[in-house]
Amino acid sequence: MMLPPMVDDGVGSGKDQGHDAAAGPAHDVGRSAAGAAYLDDLALATVFVEHGSLDDQQIADFRMHETHLLLPRLPPARPVEQGRTSHRRGPLALPGDRAGRYRPGMLRRALVELPERDYPRDPWRLVEARFDPRHVARAETVFALSNGYLGVRGTQDEGRPVFSPGTFVNGFHETWPITHAENAYGLARTGQTIVTVPDPTTLALFVDDEPLLLPVTRVREYRRVLDLRAGTLTRELLWSTPSGKHVRVRSTRLVSLHHRHLMAIDYEVTVLDHAAPVVVRSLLVNHQDSPATRTPERTADPRLGTAIPHRVLDLRTRRLDGGRFVLGYRTADSGMTLGVGVDHRIEAGDGPEVTSRVEPDLAELVVRVDARPGTPIRVTKYVSYHGSRSADTAELADRCARTLDRAVRDGFAELRTLQRAALDRFWERADVQVEDRDGSAGLQQAVRWNLFQVAQATWRAEGSGVPAKGLTSPAYEGHYFWDTEMYVLPFLCYTRPRIARNLLRFRHDMLAQARRRAAELDLTGAAFPWRTINGEEASAYYEAGTAQFHLNADIAYAVRRYVDVRGDPGFLVEAGAELLVETARMWADLGFHGDDDRFHIHGVTGPDEYTTMVDDNTYTNLMARENLRDAAAVVARLHSDDPDAYAALADAVGLRPEEPEVWRRAATAMAVPYDEARGIHPQDAGFLRRETWDLDATPRDRFPLLLHYHPLVIYRRQVAKQADVVLAMFLLSDGFTTEQKRRNFAYYERLTTGDSSLSACVQSIVAAEIGEERAALDYFRYALFMDLGDVEGNVADGVHIAAAAGVWMALAYGFAGLRDRGGELSFDPRLPAGWTRLRLPLRFRDRQLEVVLTHEGETYRLVGGEPLDVVVRGDRHHLTVASPRVIGRRLRDHRLSPRPAGGGGLET
Numbered sequence: 073m074m075l076p077p078m079v080d081d082g083v084g085s086g087k088d089q090g091h092d093a094a095a096g097p098a099h100d101v102g103r104s105a106a107g108a109a110y111l112d113d114l115a116l117a118t119v120f121v122e123h124g125s126l127d128d129q130q131i132a133d134f135r136m137h138e139t140h141l142l143l144p145r146l147p148p149a150r151p152v153e154q155g156r157t158s159h160r161r162g163p164l165a166l167p168g169d170r171a172g173r174y175r176p177g178m179l180r181r182a183l184v185e186l187p188e189r190d191y192p193r194d195p196w197r198l199v200e201a202r203f204d205p206r207h208v209a210r211a212e213t214v215f216a217l218s219n220g221y222l223g224v225r226g227t228q229d230e231g232r233p234v235f236s237p238g239t240f241v242n243g244f245h246e247t248w249p250i251t252h253a254e255n256a257y258g259l260a261r262t263g264q265t266i267v268t269v270p271d272p273t274t275l276a277l278f279v280d281d282e283p284l285l286l287p288v289t290r291v292r293e294y295r296r297v298l299d300l301r302a303g304t305l306t307r308e309l310l311w312s313t314p315s316g317k318h319v320r321v322r323s324t325r326l327v328s329l330h331h332r333h334l335m336a337i338d339y340e341v342t343v344l345d346h347a348a349p350v351v352v353r354s355l356l357v358n359h360q361d362s363p364a365t366r367t368p369e370r371t372a373d374p375r376l377g378t379a380i381p382h383r384v385l386d387l388r389t390r391r392l393d394g395g396r397f398v399l400g401y402r403t404a405d406s407g408m409t410l411g412v413g414v415d416h417r418i419e420a421g422d423g424p425e426v427t428s429r430v431e432p433d434l435a436e437l438v439v440r441v442d443a444r445p446g447t448p449i450r451v452t453k454y455v456s457y458h459g460s461r462s463a464d465t466a467e468l469a470d471r472c473a474r475t476l477d478r479a480v481r482d483g484f485a486e487l488r489t490l491q492r493a494a495l496d497r498f499w500e501r502a503d504v505q506v507e508d509r510d511g512s513a514g515l516q517q518a519v520r521w522n523l524f525q526v527a528q529a530t531w532r533a534e535g536s537g538v539p540a541k542g543l544t545s546p547a548y549e550g551h552y553f554w555d556t557e558m559y560v561l562p563f564l565c566y567t568r569p570r571i572a573r574n575l576l577r578f579r580h581d582m583l584a585q586a587r588r589r590a591a592e593l594d595l596t597g598a599a600f601p602w603r604t605i606n607g608e609e610a611s612a613y614y615e616a617g618t619a620q621f622h623l624n625a626d627i628a629y630a631v632r633r634y635v636d637v638r639g640d641p642g643f644l645v646e647a648g649a650e651l652l653v654e655t656a657r658m659w660a661d662l663g664f665h666g667d668d669d670r671f672h673i674h675g676v677t678g679p680d681e682y683t684t685m686v687d688d689n690t691y692t693n694l695m696a697r698e699n700l701r702d703a704a705a706v707v708a709r710l711h712s713d714d715p716d717a718y719a720a721l722a723d724a725v726g727l728r729p730e731e732p733e734v735w736r737r738a739a740t741a742m743a744v745p746y747d748e749a750r751g752i753h754p755q756d757a758g759f760l761r762r763e764t765w766d767l768d769a770t771p772r773d774r775f776p777l778l779l780h781y782h783p784l785v786i787y788r789r790q791v792a793k794q795a796d797v798v799l800a801m802f803l804l805s806d807g808f809t810t811e812q813k814r815r816n817f818a819y820y821e822r823l824t825t826g827d828s829s830l831s832a833c834v835q836s837i838v839a840a841e842i843g844e845e846r847a848a849l850d851y852f853r854y855a856l857f858m859d860l861g862d863v864e865g866n867v868a869d870g871v872h873i874a875a876a877a878g879v880w881m882a883l884a885y886g887f888a889g890l891r892d893r894g895g896e897l898s899f900d901p902r903l904p905a906g907w908t909r910l911r912l913p914l915r916f917r918d919r920q921l922e923v924v925l926t927h928e929g930e931t932y933r934l935v936g937g938e939p940l941d942v943v944v945r946g947d948r949h950h951l952t953v954a955s956p957r958v959i960g961r962r963l964r965d966h967r968l969s970p971r972p973a974g975g976g977g978l979e980t
Contacts, residue, residue, distance in 0.1 A: 275339045562877070834878070
């Protein structure tokens with residue numbers, strides 16, 4: 073699949089604030105400055121190669137070195153020439169730019185896919201056909217496994233080479249005091265950081281006392297596979313030892329989707345041609361408290377996790393019984409407890425010698441065998457984790473033992489069977505199929521890999537949230553942001569609504585802390601924390617943290633979307649209405665009615681973190697208006713339709729009869745900035761009075777802006793990290809006319825840096841809606857390859873889960889034209905010219921649908937459930953299982969025709 077040239081900037085997701093790092097313990101060190109410059113240099117060369125601006129020798133030199141882009145530390149690069157930093161001039165300009173149609177702000181990034189010779193494209197598997205140490209850091213992320221509760225990075229079985237080993241339990245964290253240079257009332261006081269729990273993945277192998285160490289040993293065959301249908305990471309290699317012996321090594325690793333607290337590894341060694349002494353060391357290692365982890369080095373990179381300077385894990389329980397060891401830990405400051413259990417089953421012919429030991433930071437089982445040719449040695453390792461806020465470690469150790477008993481009883485083969493069955497059910501509802509004219513497997517592989525990552529991050533996230541990086545890294549401290557409600561939940565609502573409900577229930581469980589936070593901010597209702605694990609605000613930089621009050625409205629919007637798509641009014645009674653009421657109360661108190669009779673909300677930060685503490689942020693005000701309207705409507709409905717539920721709600725939240733009318737008045741009077749002369753919606757009331765940032769003249773090595781400019785330099789200009797007006801146009805599509813969408817999109821496109829990984833999918837959706845196919849495809853590719861193409865330059869630090877979910881959003885809401893406002897499904901497809909087929913399965917109100925789009929026609933099929941009406945380009949169609957609707961029009965002739973104007977435009 074041909075991709076537009078891009079230049080790397082090395083920034084993280086839309087949460088990168090660049091300020092919290094200075095508020096507490098140090099952050100881990102990322103790539104060196106020299107390495108970043110080298111990445112930029114090679115990325116620039118990529119562009120010149122594409123446009124024929126290098127001679128043959130320069131191209132050959134570049135091709136020879138291109139894979140060095142993946143090294144965590146790189147040699148110094150020659151200085152970047154200042155004259156080559158303009159991104160839309162000369163050889164760097166794209167055909168779309170020359171035509172003047174749009175100017176994609178993300179062109180400052182290099183999409184660096186893993187080389188196909190080493191990573192052959194396969195629609196259902198991610199395959200590593202050759203080991204290359206330069207890909208280690210990146211591979212640890214893209215081969216990671218998780219079930220939403222337990223996650224493990226894709227490290228090699230031998231434990232070396234390694235970039236950042238890690239095993240994580242969702243929500244298991246340490247706390248530490250945030251130190252503010254200047255104190256003030258109400259600032260966040262306590263940091264929260266996910267803990268790297270003891271890691272069980274290492275199985276070190278020695279043959280003739282020689283270690284298997286991939287970078288320095290002779291490996292004649294090698295293949296590692298992440299199977300997206302089986303949910304396993306397998307590896308097979310053939311090792312030629314220094315003494316000339318040949319050893320076959322096979323391993324399979326899985327994190328169980330069926331058993332929440334369990335992972336397992338099956339490791340098999342076969343000496344093929346000569347007898348030899350073989351040793352396998354199975355380890356459980358506490359990396360959290362290794363000296364390297366506790367080194368208090370500082371960096372300005374806000375993506376990375378905090379290096380806590382004190383010891384975190386205190387061993388309280390220790391049990392050793394043959395091949396099983398069970399340990400219990402308590403964290404030093406947060407007081408959380410963890411049980412870890414490891415058991416082994418060994419098949420090794422006659423007379424294996426097995427020894428084991430347990431220490432606070434290392435437990436190991438050692439298997440020694442005099443191996444005979446052709447006789448496999450198998451070590452099967454079962455690992456269980458149970459965490460708690462306060463339970464005794466001995467109790468957690470007992471839970472681990474029971475989990476291990478069941479796993480050992482059922483065996484590894486049963487775990488594999490259950491894993492495949494679970495994913496078969498998932499793909500029946502989630503497998504979006506995309507075919508392009510080139511017939512490349514890379515497009516479909518990337519789509520499925522992203523959907524698989526979202527599934528892994530959420531599957532068993534019960535009683536917890538979804539960290540920004542899932543459980544693939546400690547980056548962003550393992551915090552939960554708005555990502556869950558605005559990016560992850562749409563996918564879950566249409567594929568796994570039970571999990572969507574669980575995640576909203578988790579937000580409801582945080583209401584007590586959110587109420588306390590609101591009171592601390594002198595507000596009524598609830599103010600949910602911008603970043604958190606335990607429900608308390610953990611963002612030390614309030615301007616781009618606490619001030620993002622829009623999170624309240626995002627949660628309310630997600631409640632309505634879930635209820636509309638799932639058809640679950642019971643959730644409103646159980647938790648949703650309470651969330652709506654408490655968030656609406658906060659808006660009614662935060663805003664005020666001005667002398668102009670408009671309702672204003674001042675001193676807030678919208679999704680664009682390059683513009684903070686503003687008055688009447690358009691996105692915030694529009695979403696707050698939805699929140700207020702929805703709360704009033706739900707309360708009125710309960711009052712009329714379910715008096716008992718209304719009485720219970722009123723009692724639970726102390727609802728006063730006059731409050732819904734207060735909310736309605738505020739919503740009706742909501743101030744929404746609009747500039748008549750330009751015909752656009754300013755991002756906030758003062759946005760257009762600021763000087764415009766000249767992104768064309770900004771040197772390429774000065775991106776992302778947050779790492780190279782003081783906040784005051786950024787905040788006083790028109791520049792956007794994320795175009796939040798564009799996001800509002802997607803979420804509240806009916807409130808904008810088509811012409812308003814076009815003008816807004818064009819205006820903010822030239823101001824948006826793309827420094828947020830959350831932007832691309834939304835810009836793709838709106839571009840498709842307004843008829844900009846080229847822009848829609850370009851931004852879709854950025855979202856699609858955010859991690860597989862390392863667009864942000866930091867895939868080694870974990871998967872961008874929201875961007876992965878955004879791939880589904882772009883396919884469903886963008887190219888399939890799905891809209892779901894008011895509980896009714898409508899479609900207005902925009903199938904790109906280069907694609908031949910798009911298949912989208914949807915779960916809607918206990919019905920299973922399938923939408924298939926080609927350029928010859930469209931098929932809307934009800935696969936299961938009661939009859940349903942859908943709207944296609946304004947026409948209503950009745951679907952039954954026996955009668956799919958086939959629309960035989962050529963989409964190509966109309967594929968990006970403008971949508972009809974929605975409503976009469978926003979109130980100004």
